[in-house]
Amino acid sequence: MLLVEDDVAIAESLREGLSAVGHTVQHVSTGKAAIDAMNYELMILDIGLPDIDGLDVCRSVRKKSNVPIIMLTARNEEIDRVLGLESGADDYLAKPFSLRELTARIRAVSRRSVGQPESDTVVVGGLVVDPVARRALLRNTEIPLTAKEFDLLELLAREPGRVHRRQEIMESVWDSNWFGSTKTLDVHIATIRKKLGDPRWIEAVRGIGFRFTEPR
């Protein structure tokens, strides 16, 4: 995996820790080097880089690759930017974090990007969600989705009409041990609604969760 981090001490401790649990870590310390890097299966990307902002790095990488990207942020305001600017990151971690937290996120995003067990294409009205190709088409037009957005859409669309509880969604799409806020979920739901062009596809069920329904 590619570690993009300009802080030498953090980079070194992450590299050691991740190597110890079996990951091969390639380290670069600038945004430019990150954008130019090739042949890695996952990117861990610090948002605060000396040359190019991490979010811009993320967007550049997204233009050419679907590789899972985990953003590292130093401050709360940066988390808001990660969530708000739709940079295409799959997940984020706020510093300080434990190696255990990071490896859990790595496992989660890797599992998703490797693909799910065989499952059939989901068709709801004009929407087609293909879990093998990991593509979603609305009336034959592809909807560009991040890995997280795709997982969320697939989960909801697979059982139209059923209310999915927030906790259940968080556990399924984000992490198996999610105890944090579900603000991320709301942000992703809002983005998917926007991309589908009609908010009625995903109905909020107050105090419980969300239900997927074809708008009529």
Ligand code: CA
């Ligand atoms: Ca930094």
